[in-house]
Amino acid sequence: MPGTNLTREEAQRRAALLTVDSYAIELDLSGAQEGGTFRSVTTVRFDSAEAGAETFIDLVAPTVHEVVLNGTALDAAAVFADSRIALTGLEAGPNELTVIADCAYTNTGEGLHRFVDPVDQQAYLYTQFEVPDARRVFASFEQPDLKAAFQFTVKAPTGWSVISNSPTPEPKDDLWVFEPTPRISSYITALIVGPYHSVHSSYEKDGQSVPLGIYCRPSLAEFLDSDAIFDVTRQGFDWFQEKFDYAYPFAKYDQLFVPEFNAGAMENAGAVTIRDQYVFRSKVTDAAYEVRAETILHELAHMWFGDLVTMEWWNDLWLNESFATYTSIACQAYAEGSKWPHSWTTFANSMKTWAYRQDQLPSTHPIMADIRDLDDVLVNFDGITYAKGASVLKQLVAYVGMDAFFQGVQAYFKAHAFGNTRLSDLLGALEKTSGRDLRTWSTAWLETAGINILRPELSVDEAGTITSFTVLQEAPALPTGAKGEPTLRPHRIAIGFYDLDEAGKLVRTNRIELDVDGARTEVPLPEGTRRPAVVLLNDDDLSYAKVRLDEESLRVVTEHLGDFTESLPRALCWASAWDMTRDGELATRDYLALVLSGIAKESDIGVVQSLHRQVKLAIDLYAAPEWRDAGLTQWTEATLAHLRTSEPGSDHQLAWARAFAATARTPQQLDLLQGLLTGSEVIEGLAVDTELRWTFVERLAATGELDEAEIAAELERDRTAAGERHAATARAARPTPEAKAEAWASVVEADTLPNAVQEAVIGGFVQPDQRELLAPYTEKFFAAVKGVWDSRSHEIAQQIAVGLYPALLVSQETLDATDAWLSTAEPNAALRRLISESRAGVERALRAQTADAAASA
Numbered sequence: 001m002p003g004t005n006l007t008r009e010e011a012q013r014r015a016a017l018l019t020v021d022s023y024a025i026e027l028d029l030s031g032a033q034e035g036g037t038f039r040s041v042t043t044v045r046f047d048s049a050e051a052g053a054e055t056f057i058d059l060v061a062p063t064v065h066e067v068v069l070n071g072t073a074l075d076a077a078a079v080f081a082d083s084r085i086a087l088t089g090l091e092a093g094p095n096e097l098t099v100i101a102d103c104a105y106t107n108t109g110e111g112l113h114r115f116v117d118p119v120d121q122q123a124y125l126y127t128q129f130e131v132p133d134a135r136r137v138f139a140s141f142e143q144p145d146l147k148a149a150f151q152f153t154v155k156a157p158t159g160w161s162v163i164s165n166s167p168t169p170e171p172k173d174d175l176w177v178f179e180p181t182p183r184i185s186s187y188i189t190a191l192i193v194g195p196y197h198s199v200h201s202s203y204e205k206d207g208q209s210v211p212l213g214i215y216c217r218p219s220l221a222e223f224l225d226s227d228a229i230f231d232v233t234r235q236g237f238d239w240f241q242e243k244f245d246y247a248y249p250f251a252k253y254d255q256l257f258v259p260e261f262n263a264g265a266m267e268n269a270g271a272v273t274i275r276d277q278y279v280f281r282s283k284v285t286d287a288a289y290e291v292r293a294e295t296i297l298h299e300l301a302h303m304w305f306g307d308l309v310t311m312e313w314w315n316d317l318w319l320n321e322s323f324a325t326y327t328s329i330a331c332q333a334y335a336e337g338s339k340w341p342h343s344w345t346t347f348a349n350s351m352k353t354w355a356y357r358q359d360q361l362p363s364t365h366p367i368m369a370d371i372r373d374l375d376d377v378l379v380n381f382d383g384i385t386y387a388k389g390a391s392v393l394k395q396l397v398a399y400v401g402m403d404a405f406f407q408g409v410q411a412y413f414k415a416h417a418f419g420n421t422r423l424s425d426l427l428g429a430l431e432k433t434s435g436r437d438l439r440t441w442s443t444a445w446l447e448t449a450g451i452n453i454l455r456p457e458l459s460v461d462e463a464g465t466i467t468s469f470t471v472l473q474e475a476p477a478l479p480t481g482a483k484g485e486p487t488l489r490p491h492r493i494a495i496g497f498y499d500l501d502e503a504g505k506l507v508r509t510n511r512i513e514l515d516v517d518g519a520r521t522e523v524p525l526p527e528g529t530r531r532p533a534v535v536l537l538n539d540d541d542l543s544y545a546k547v548r549l550d551e552e553s554l555r556v557v558t559e560h561l562g563d564f565t566e567s568l569p570r571a572l573c574w575a576s577a578w579d580m581t582r583d584g585e586l587a588t589r590d591y592l593a594l595v596l597s598g599i600a601k602e603s604d605i606g607v608v609q610s611l612h613r614q615v616k617l618a619i620d621l622y623a624a625p626e627w628r629d630a631g632l633t634q635w636t637e638a639t640l641a642h643l644r645t646s647e648p649g650s651d652h653q654l655a656w657a658r659a660f661a662a663t664a665r666t667p668q669q670l671d672l673l674q675g676l677l678t679g680s681e682v683i684e685g686l687a688v689d690t691e692l693r694w695t696f697v698e699r700l701a702a703t704g705e706l707d708e709a710e711i712a713a714e715l716e717r718d719r720t721a722a723g724e725r726h727a728a729t730a731r732a733a734r735p736t737p738e739a740k741a742e743a744w745a746s747v748v749e750a751d752t753l754p755n756a757v758q759e760a761v762i763g764g765f766v767q768p769d770q771r772e773l774l775a776p777y778t779e780k781f782f783a784a785v786k787g788v789w790d791s792r793s794h795e796i797a798q799q800i801a802v803g804l805y806p807a808l809l810v811s812q813e814t815l816d817a818t819d820a821w822l823s824t825a826e827p828n829a830a831l832r833r834l835i836s837e838s839r840a841g842v843e844r845a846l847r848a849q850t851a852d853a854a855a856s857a
Contacts, residue, residue: 004060004083006132007373008313011143014055018141020046020148021094022180025138028155029193030174033123035114037062037102042139044097044148051092056084058135058142059101060111066100083135099139107754108793109262111136112191115754117259119219119720124194126258126273128266131314132374134186144185145312145420151180156193163192163215165269167252181269182250183418185310190268192256199226203237208247210237213254219720220257220279229255232293236300239335240327245410249308249417255296259721260756262795263381264295267302267324274299281722282691285651287606290332290340297328304413312420314377318367319423321381322389325351326397329390345567346606348541351387353575353610356546357582358383359451361840362481363833367392368423368446375830378794391544392445398492398542399441400434407433441490448487450478452545454516454538456495456553460531469523471495471516471537473545481836491516495523496539496569497532500556506534506564513542533560536569547576558594562601571607578614581622584848587855588623591615592631596638605651612639612659620768621810621841622848627856636663640672648685657686661699665769670705690718694726702733702767725760732764740765740773747800748784755795762803771808778806778814782821789831801831805838810845818842 028039040061048055060083067074067085079086085099105114105125111133115124127137134140154162154176162168162176165184169177181189196215203210212233214226233255241247250270261275278292301324311320332343340346358364363382367389371377397405408430416425423446427438452473459468471493475486497510509532512523534553538545549557557573564570577594580586586594595611602608619631639660646653664673673696675681676688688696697714700706706714708731715727732743743765747758766774781804789797806814818839822832 004132005373005375006058006142008315008371011145011313014141015143015145017049017053017055018046018146019049020044020141020146022149022151023138023140024151024153026153026155027137027191029125030155030157032105032114032125032160032193033157035105035123037104038112040099040101040103040138042097042099042101044099044139044141046095046097046141046148047093048090048095049092050090053090054086054088055090056086057097057099057139058083058132059085059099059139060133060136061101061103063102064099065102066098068098070095070097085139097139101139103137106136106793107260108796109260109755110793110795113258113260115259115721117217117219117721118724119217120195122195124196124217124259126192126256126261127190127268128262128273129189129268130187130266131377132187134189137191140186142186144187144310144314147183147185147310147418147420149180149183150186150189152176152178152189152191154178154191154193160194161192161196161198161215163190163196163213163254163256163271165190165250165271167211184269184307188267188269188307190266190271190273192258192271192273196256197221197224199224201226201230203234203248203253205238205241210248211252213252214257215254216257216276216279217259220276220281223279223281224257225280228289229296232296233300235335235338236297236328236331239331240301240304243327243406243409244304244413246304246308246413246417248303250303253300253303255299260754262755265299267299267306269303269307272299277722282689283654283687284691285605285609285655287346287609287651290343290346290606293340294328294332294343294346297331298324301327301331305409308418309413309416310420312422313371314374314380315369315371316421316423317371317377317380318369318385318389319426321386322367322393325386325390326393342567342604344541345571345604347390348568348575349571349604349607349610352391352541352544353578354383355387355391355544356383356451356575356579359388359449360479360844361837362479363837364449364479364482366447366449366484375828379798379830379833388544394541395445395492395543396430396438396441399490400430400436400438404434405430444487444489448489449482449484450475450486452487452489452491453548454491454493454545455548456535456537456550458531458535458550464530466525466529466531469525471521471523473516473519473521479840488518491538491543491545493537493543493545494539496534496536498534498536498564498569499532500560500563504560504563506556506560506569508539508566508569511539516543536572538572539569541568541572546579547572548580549573549576559597561594562598567604567607570602571604574607574611581614581618582844582848584622584851587852588618588848589627589631589852590855591618592635596634600642605655608652609655612655612662616659616662620808621845622852624849624853624856627852632663632665636660636665636669639663640669643683643686648683649687650685653683653685654692657683657692658695661695664699665703670700670703673700674705691722694718694723694730698726698730698733698764701730702735702764702770704735706730707734721756725756728757728760729764732761733767735767735770735773737773740770740777744777744780744804747804748780748788751792751796755799758796759799759803762799766803766808768808774806775809777804778809778817781806782817782825785821785835786825786827786831789827797831798834801834802838805835807838807841810842810849812846814842815839815846 024043026041064076064080067076135142165181166178197218198215201212257276265274305323306320329343332340412429455472457470495512498506533556537547581591643656711730
């Protein structure tokens with residue numbers, strides 16, 4: 001949006017000048033059912049270090065009525081421009097500012113989002129303020145290091161609930177007056193308003209009592225498994241309070257499942273908002289419950305790391321997110337009674353795969369990125385910030401030891417409670433508790449970009465004895481356009497030796513843990529050590545690196561990948577094979593053969609579902625086009641065979657049903673989907689419930705088997721917000737020029753769709769088996785994308801820029817069109833980055849297709 005950026009230098013100048021004491025915020029949301037705008041009155045008290053100084057306060061609003069500074073009314077029209085109100089002539093010491101404005105409800109998931117539930121026709125509101133969107137609701141000094149106490153007073157419609165960071169008061173005449181918060185940053189303040197359904201409990205331990213609440217819309221109440229959510233929450237309270245040695249820092253803890261949420265969840269202090277797709281309307285696999293639990297624990301960890309102690313500026317966003325990710329997964333892995341002790345397998349298989357992909361894009365950057373302004377941070381919620389950062393924290397824990405790590409964290413919380421910090425504050429605390437010098441480690445891991453490759457080099461004599469063993473480390477050249485130089489790093493890794501037992505299972509027979517540094521690291525072994533069947537570098541997944549197998553290990557793994565007795569080494573080998581496929585080192589047809597040979601033995605349902613996604617992606621993007629149909633036929637036949645032979649009612653059966661539906665293509669396969677929908681076909685144990693029905697409907701629509709009338713009839717069965725999104729996807733998926741034109745116009749030419757509906761339309765529009773229909777939209781995309789970026793909110797614009805880029809049209813022509821646009825369109829840095837990342841995906845796919853074709857020659 002024009003004029004809404006904020007640079008780091010501006011924020012530093014403002015922080016040096018101001019100390020903010022408190023905000024008193026009055027919002028009149030009594031007209032929320034109708035929408036439009038709402039009255040916002042902000043009174044902020046702050047100190048200025050200088051007399052006569054000037055600064056600004058942030059506000060995004062259609063109208064500003066009054067600005068009063070220290071009792072003097074300013075000319076609102078003169079001092080308010082774009083997103084700033086200019087403040088001049090400040091008094092040294094205390095100042096008081098009052099701003100009265102009309103602010104706007106949004107349907108983009110930013111600011112104060114308004115949603116009307118089609119079930120009850122009631123409006124539901126929630127705020128989403130990270131990164132810079134508190135200013136859409138009240139005037140604020142919008143940066144994380146200007147903490148203050150926030151006191152909200154809210155006028156709401158009769159019968160509605162109002163939830164905020166402070167405990168919920170009893171309303172009087174529909175007016176809700178909250179107690180002031182502790183000193184927190186503006187981006188973690190929150191308001192959730194509407195006729196929400198709620199369930200309440202408490203966390204009780206050793207005299208501590210924390211009220212707990214769970215909220216959702218009434219139309220989802222029958223599906224809300226509050227007991228399971230409370231169980232995970234209490235487990236997190238137990239584990240975090242023990243590891244952090246700091247009591248939960250806020251007065252209550254509410255978790256609010258809200259509609260049309262852009263992210264997974266948001267760590268508002270004491271009032272966490274979570275996407276309401278986590279209230280499962282239909283059967284899901286255990287992997288979905290595991291992901292939801294990790295999200296719940298991630299946000300709870302933020303109550304300490306992020307909310308109690310907050311980054312000074314957004315260049316430490318990575319530490320905020322990575323710490324919450326690492327500790328949430330560690331809690332799942334190690335907490336007593338956890339249902340997901342295999343969580344590091346899930347991490348290796350999903351989060352790290354995301355990180356490796358991100359780290360090989362031209363936009364790769366150091367974990368501690370150089371965040372110059374808000375535009376930089378808005379596109380930096382990426383695989384490096386979350387997944388590589390968490391991987392490196394896991395490496396740091398291995399480097400300093402878990403006990404020393406958490407002792408340092410405990411000292412850090414006590415020293416900086418309700419304050420702001422930099423990375424150096426945490427590393428200094430860890431140096432004291434571990435005795436390790438972390439400056440070199442930090443430089444190598446946090447201030448450089450790119451990924452390392454570790455390979456084993458073994459010499460074995462005729463008797464099968466290892467005579468030498470070296471770990472080779474490489475630092476490949478960074479992608480074209482990336483900044484920085486390749487870097488060899490210090491790695492703390494484990495090496496696993498695996499042998500086949502009498503039952504044909506791969507069992508670990510030896511484990512060596514050591515520091516790897518430089519290009520060559522000798523591995524000390526007792527004399528006479530025999531060569532195992534498999535040598536696995538980075539066993540237990542302690543470090544962050546691409547791992548390759550030696551020739552003999554690769555042969556054994558290819559034949560026995562499903563035979564590892566433990567899930568984590570299997571996941572590491574699956575991830576290595578996928579990485580080789582993306583790099584063009586393993587042909588797609590060979591990756592498919594590997595998956596088909598081993599997936600039946602894979603017990604971890606999360607890994608199975610990842611393999612389903614990766615096989616489909618490989619065939620769609622990385623397979624030679626002339627072989628693609630054959631690959632899809634082979635894969636779809638295999639999914640149907642597994643569907644028919646899976647245990648009735650099992651998670652695996654459901655996962656195979658979804659995988660089959662994703663690529664069903666022959667008349668017989670599509671007839672089976674139709675029959676499952678109508679009930680004329682039955683697969684024992686497979687419940688074709690609401691969400692699975694929509695999975696089948698969307699595929700049948702995409703293949704031309706269902707028309708608009710049939711989609712409308714399906715929507716009548718499920719007249720809910722989720723149903724409306726699914727119907728939008730199905731309509732956009734229809735294989736006709738008219739359907740594509742209608743979908744394109746609704747997203748690109750109009751600007752009226754809510755964020756979640758727009759996302760659904762884009763998801764339907766882009767179909768891998770409709771490349772010819774999509775081809776004309778390449779030119780249209782490049783003609784429209786800059787105008788969209790300049791005129792829409794960030795979330796809406798990013799959905800379009802990434803989702804509608806012609807990623808499926810893998811050709812030199814697509815690369816040339818992208819290059820021409822990049823050289824002439826003059827996009828800002830954020831948009832240039834997103835388009836360059838998408839271009840890199842096409843370039844990678846083109847290389848992999850060439851390699852796949854060569855493999856068949």
